[in-house]
Amino acid sequence: MKINTRGKNIELTPALKDYVEKRINKLEKFFDDLGDAQVTLLVEGDKQKVEVTIPIKVNGLILRGEESTGDMYTSIDLVVDKLEKQIEKYKGKLFERRQRGGNGKAVPKTAPAERENEPRVVKTKRFAVKPMSVDEAILQMNLLGHSFFVFSNADSEQVNVLYRRKDGHYGLIEPDFI
Numbered sequence: 001m002k003i004n005t006r007g008k009n010i011e012l013t014p015a016l017k018d019y020v021e022k023r024i025n026k027l028e029k030f031f032d033d034l035g036d037a038q039v040t041l042l043v044e045g046d047k048q049k050v051e052v053t054i055p056i057k058v059n060g061l062i063l064r065g066e067e068s069t070g071d072m073y074t075s076i077d078l079v080v081d082k083l084e085k086q087i088e089k090y091k092g093k094l095f096e097r098r099q100r101g102g103n104g105k106a107v108p109k110t111a112p113a114e115r116e117n118e119p120r121v122v123k124t125k126r127f128a129v130k131p132m133s134v135d136e137a138i139l140q141m142n143l144l145g146h147s148f149f150v151f152s153n154a155d156s157e158q159v160n161v162l163y164r165r166k167d168g169h170y171g172l173i174e175p176d177f178i
Helices: 014-029 072-098 112-116 134-144
Strands: 003-008 037-044 047-055 062-069 148-153 159-164 170-173
Touching (some): 014 072, 134 159
Antiparallel strands (some): 148 159, 159 170
């Protein structure tokens, strides 16, 4: 796995870069098919933040984590712990699917009361997707008071997702079919 490390508002020292590589490379013991890791270290005021994105080549799953503390090394450790938990959860779901019986139902690995606390889809919405510009989508999202908005981009003719970022600006998710 190749690790692309970059810094924002911080000098990327060799010691810091080596520590990132050592910690992120620990994740390879879980998967042989991890893609190139994108690691961003940034300083925002008194917070030292780490953002990590790692694609899994086989099924298109993306591991993503971010942590922010007063110490960069602590942030790195916490984000790696978070990614390990994501991997364990994912591998548990894979294992559970393999354990399905002949009736098509999954063999529960946890007690029913514990399974009730797991996140699940509780509502499905359908709506007409009309082609519009990104600016029009921002206006629609704000009018509805939502933090995200799904629309058909009139320029690309693809379904996009517009979302409000924590910093107050907007993000746009465009599909990239592989």
